[in-house]
Amino acid sequence: MSDRQTASDTLLEIRDLTRSFGPVQALRHMNLDIRPGKVHTLLGENGAGKSTLIKILSGLFPPSSGSIRFKGKAYSPASPLEATELGITTIFQELSLSRNLTVAENIYANHEPNSFGFIREKTLYDNARQLIAELDLPIDVLARVDDLSMAQRQLVEIAKGLSRPADLVIMDEPTSSLSDSEAELLFAIIEKLKARGTAIIYISHRMSEIMRISDDITIMRDGEYITTLGKEEADINKLIALMVGRSLDNVFPPRISETPTPNVTPLLEVDQLTAHGFFEDISFKVRPGEILGFFGLVGSGRSDVMKALFGLVPYTGNITIDGKAVTIRNPGEAIKLGLAFVTENRKEEGLVLSHSVGNNISMVALGYFTNSLGFLKTGLERNSALEQVRRLAIKTPNLEFTSGNLSGGNQQKIVLAKWLENKPRILILDEPTRGVDVGAKFEIYTIIRELAAQGTAILLVSSELPEVLGLSDRVIVMHKKQISADLPAENLTQEYVMTHAAGVAHAEGNSQ
Amino acid sequence: MNRLTSNPSFKAMLRQYGGLILALVALCLFFSYQHGAFFSVSNFVNIMIQVTVVAIAAFGMTYVILLGDIDLSVGSMIAVAGMVAAQCFISGFGFMSTLAITLFAGLVMGAINGMLVAKLSLPAFIVTLATMGIYRGAVSLPTQGKPARIDDEMWYIIGNEGISLQPIGIDFEIPYMVVILAVVFILNALLLSKTVFGRRTYLMGGNREAAVYSGIKVDRIRIIIFMLCGLMAAISGVILSARLGSAQVNAGQGYELDAIAAAVLGGTSLAGGAGTMVGTLLGAILIGVINNGMSLMNVEYFYQLIAKGIVIILAVYLDVRSKKART
Numbered sequence: 104m105s106d107r108q109t110a111s112d113t114l115l116e117i118r119d120l121t122r123s124f125g126p127v128q129a130l131r132h133m134n135l136d137i138r139p140g141k142v143h144t145l146l147g148e149n150g151a152g153k154s155t156l157i158k159i160l161s162g163l164f165p166p167s168s169g170s171i172r173f174k175g176k177a178y179s180p181a182s183p184l185e186a187t188e189l190g191i192t193t194i195f196q197e198l199s200l201s202r203n204l205t206v207a208e209n210i211y212a213n214h215e216p217n218s219f220g221f222i223r224e225k226t227l228y229d230n231a232r233q234l235i236a237e238l239d240l241p242i243d244v245l246a247r248v249d250d251l252s253m254a255q256r257q258l259v260e261i262a263k264g265l266s267r268p269a270d271l272v273i274m275d276e277p278t279s280s281l282s283d284s285e286a287e288l289l290f291a292i293i294e295k296l297k298a299r300g301t302a303i304i305y306i307s308h309r310m311s312e313i314m315r316i317s318d319d320i321t322i323m324r325d326g327e328y329i330t331t332l333g334k335e336e337a338d339i340n341k342l343i344a345l346m347v348g349r350s351l352d353n354v355f356p357p358r359i360s361e362t363p364t365p366n367v368t369p370l371l372e373v374d375q376l377t378a379h380g381f382f383e384d385i386s387f388k389v390r391p392g393e394i395l396g397f398f399g400l401v402g403s404g405r406s407d408v409m410k411a412l413f414g415l416v417p418y419t420g421n422i423t424i425d426g427k428a429v430t431i432r433n434p435g436e437a438i439k440l441g442l443a444f445v446t447e448n449r450k451e452e453g454l455v456l457s458h459s460v461g462n463n464i465s466m467v468a469l470g471y472f473t474n475s476l477g478f479l480k481t482g483l484e485r486n487s488a489l490e491q492v493r494r495l496a497i498k499t500p501n502l503e504f505t506s507g508n509l510s511g512g513n514q515q516k517i518v519l520a521k522w523l524e525n526k527p528r529i530l531i532l533d534e535p536t537r538g539v540d541v542g543a544k545f546e547i548y549t550i551i552r553e554l555a556a557q558g559t560a561i562l563l564v565s566s567e568l569p570e571v572l573g574l575s576d577r578v579i580v581m582h583k584k585q586i587s588a589d590l591p592a593e594n595l596t597q598e599y600v601m602t603h604a605a606g607v608a609h610a611e612g613n614s615q
Numbered sequence: 616m617n618r619l620t621s622n623p624s625f626k627a628m629l630r631q632y633g634g635l636i637l638a639l640v641a642l643c644l645f646f647s648y649q650h651g652a653f654f655s656v657s658n659f660v661n662i663m664i665q666v667t668v669v670a671i672a673a674f675g676m677t678y679v680i681l682l683g684d685i686d687l688s689v690g691s692m693i694a695v696a697g698m699v700a701a702q703c704f705i706s707g708f709g710f711m712s713t714l715a716i717t718l719f720a721g722l723v724m725g726a727i728n729g730m731l732v733a734k735l736s737l738p739a740f741i742v743t744l745a746t747m748g749i750y751r752g753a754v755s756l757p758t759q760g761k762p763a764r765i766d767d768e769m770w771y772i773i774g775n776e777g778i779s780l781q782p783i784g785i786d787f788e789i790p791y792m793v794v795i796l797a798v799v800f801i802l803n804a805l806l807l808s809k810t811v812f813g814r815r816t817y818l819m820g821g822n823r824e825a826a827v828y829s830g831i832k833v834d835r836i837r838i839i840i841f842m843l844c845g846l847m848a849a850i851s852g853v854i855l856s857a858r859l860g861s862a863q864v865n866a867g868q869g870y871e872l873d874a875i876a877a878a879v880l881g882g883t884s885l886a887g888g889a890g891t892m893v894g895t896l897l898g899a900i901l902i903g904v905i906n907n908g909m910s911l912m913n914v915e916y917f918y919q920l921i922a923k924g925i926v927i928i929l930a931v932y933l934d935v936r937s938k939k940a941r942t
Contacts (some may be wrong), residue, residue: 453825455826467830
């Protein structure tokens with residue numbers, strides 16, 4: 104690396120950067136050199152530390168230790184505004200647009216051309232028009248953001264970021280909501296920026312575009328810097344191996360029961376399930392006691408399939424449970440059919456954070472603890488909740504404790520407990536260990552294994568590939584809203600699954 | 616481990632309402648010092664009578680606020696209920712059928728609010744702001760804006776007589792209004808704290824999204840709760856019209872604000888998910904004590920309004936601060 108670069112042509116230099124949140128080290132000993140006029144891609148799985156690094160650079164929070172030098176000077180912005188003024192602009196993935204304002208008003212939000220506080224409308228719209236023309240975007244500056252498509256909004260977001268002069272532009276998954284043709288517009292903009300000498304830090308999960316536009320690629324894993332490769336040294340298989348490269352030993356509890364054989368009647372059969380715009384033509388079967396893994400990159404549609412199974416997304420196609428055709432129109436019907444859904448957002452969709460552990464655990468199964476007049480049998484409810492607390496080893500002082508004050512791992516166990524109270528036959532787990540520490544992860548894995556051994560059919564959605572491979576009997580890979588592979592988990596490699604998820608399986612040939 | 620939170624022990628209750636009870640005691644002491652007649656059984660009964668109409672309406676409001684919604688049409692529904700009763704009597708209905716029709720009218724008005732909010736996804740504030748006007752206007756329809764007399768003996772008794780304690784040797788009468796308040800309070804407190812319906816109300820108010828994912832029928836609960844609020848307003852309307860002996864077109868005007876104030880003073884969170892009937896009752900009594908004490912002191916009505924507003928801000932601020940300090 105050092106032979107490729109000298110100090111003089113480095114725009115941004117990061118040395119030994121560390122950031123911890125309480126006991127969690129989100130970023131450890133990070134090193135990075137960014138050259139002017141080049142695209143530098145950060146590559147890593149979710150939780151690899153990319154977001155933390157970007158947030159430090161954009162002034163959202165300071166590092167715990169380490170040094171950053173930008174344009175030869177020490178760089179420590181106190182706020183995002185200061186970061187922009189110093190010359191680093193960040194285009195975030197989450198849209199930060201005001202939906203009721205026009206495109207132009209959004210682009211110049213917070214730095215409107217004005218005289219004594221009065222906005223100069225004409226200058227505002229002229230400037231916006233000029234910027235949009237320069238970037239060659241098919242967008243009307245007078246349009247209200249609310250009337251734009253998600254892709255157009257993403258392009259406005261990019262224009263907004265580029266409305267101020269910047270020496271370094273950070274793009275966090277800018278193509279995640281763009282189609283191929285719209286992505287081309289972005290790549291053209293990137294070429295223009297490079298020609299101007301602007302450096303770009305680029306984050307994406309799409310391997311093909313990374314190979315196409317990157318000059319340098321830095322791989323990160325578990326908050327640590329792994330290595331930096333030049334474009335000429337990198338190929339997709341090598342990058343994927345570096346990105347996932349950790350062994351699965353001792354991370355997962357051993358299998359308790361045999362993998363169910365194909366001649367067992369499926370508990371749940373899904374045939375040609377489609378919800379336009381969400382997913383297309385999804386078919387799979389899951390047997391009692393089987394763990395069926397779902398892997399796909401963000402936006403591949405895997406969570407939407409689960410929502411449809413739970414009556415939250417209207418679908419066409421057939422769902423069969425126990426050989427009987429069923430329709431699921433709302434969560435109530437899904438629950439009656441024996442389904443349970445641990446969603447990926449436990450704080451929004453899982454828990455009532457302001458309520459007690461006990462109230463949350465009995466949330467789904469309240470009907471069991473009720474007499475004919477609708478009065479709660481609190482003793483029964485309490486004992487059952489205590490039983491779950493013991494079984495899942497939820498660390499809470501008592502059942503009255505406010506669930507929002509517990510750790511992520513314990514909160515996740517409460518969500519699990521509330522569904523187990525209802526004794527589900529089909530358990531959907533969407534990112535069951537997101538934001539959960541390693542110890543609690545292992546405990547949750549153990550519970551999943553036990554449930555499977557007792558005959559529960561489990562659909563396991565995760566963006567952590569080792570988790571999917573370590574637990575599943577079979578793996579379904581999704582890419583661009585469709586199933587791209589249905590594979591037995593035995594002897595499956597992460598690299599092979601990743602090629603299917605990234606949609607490059609054909610380009611690379613069958614590598615297994 | 617203690618008992619579940621929806622079932623608090625006496626100690627927990629004291630901790631929860633300590634501030635409110637303290638404020639009540641302080642105000643009582645102050646008014647007793649200012650005016651000798653304040654501290655007497657007859658005056659306390661008087662306060663309870665004054666509190667009844669607002670307190671019952673506030674019980675209904677408590678459910679609505681628990682969901683994070685609001686019902687501004689409560690005052691108007693009180694007036695509609697009175698007018699429905701008056702018209703029933705004029706049309707020759709008896710006491711029981713009039714009572715049934717009046718309470719049913721409350722359920723219908725609440726159902727209209729609830730359907731518009733739940734089924735059309737309109738904000739409760741806007742829907743009930745509109746129906747506040749519609750219901751208030753509807754009161755005047757039968758009489759073209761004039762009040763209507765109610766000539767029914769039973770109706771009169773509800774608002775003006777009581778259960779005599781003479782048979783057990785005490786020279787005292789418990790007004791029927793206070794008995795109704797007690798019964799309605801107990802029923803609401805049971806419904807909210809001991810039943811599945813109550814628990815689901817709390818869960819839904821705490822996190823509607825999570826409630827949806829847990830299979831709780833959120834639309835249905837929302838409609839039922841607006842109906843309950845309408846029913847409570849109708850009961851208030853019955854009592855108010857019984858006390859006045861007539862249906863007034865401007866009856867109950869502004870009561871929705873007193874009902875909201877009572878619920879919020881009692882610790883009901885406007886964000887939803889937290890609050891109790893006990894708290895609301897205490898909140899209503901606090902407002903009643905302030906009104907009664909200042910009236911005894913011959914404070915002008917406009918000063919009363921100003922003082923009441925200040926007390927509400929102070930009480931809620933202290934409550935918010937003490938809750939922050941605890942977490």
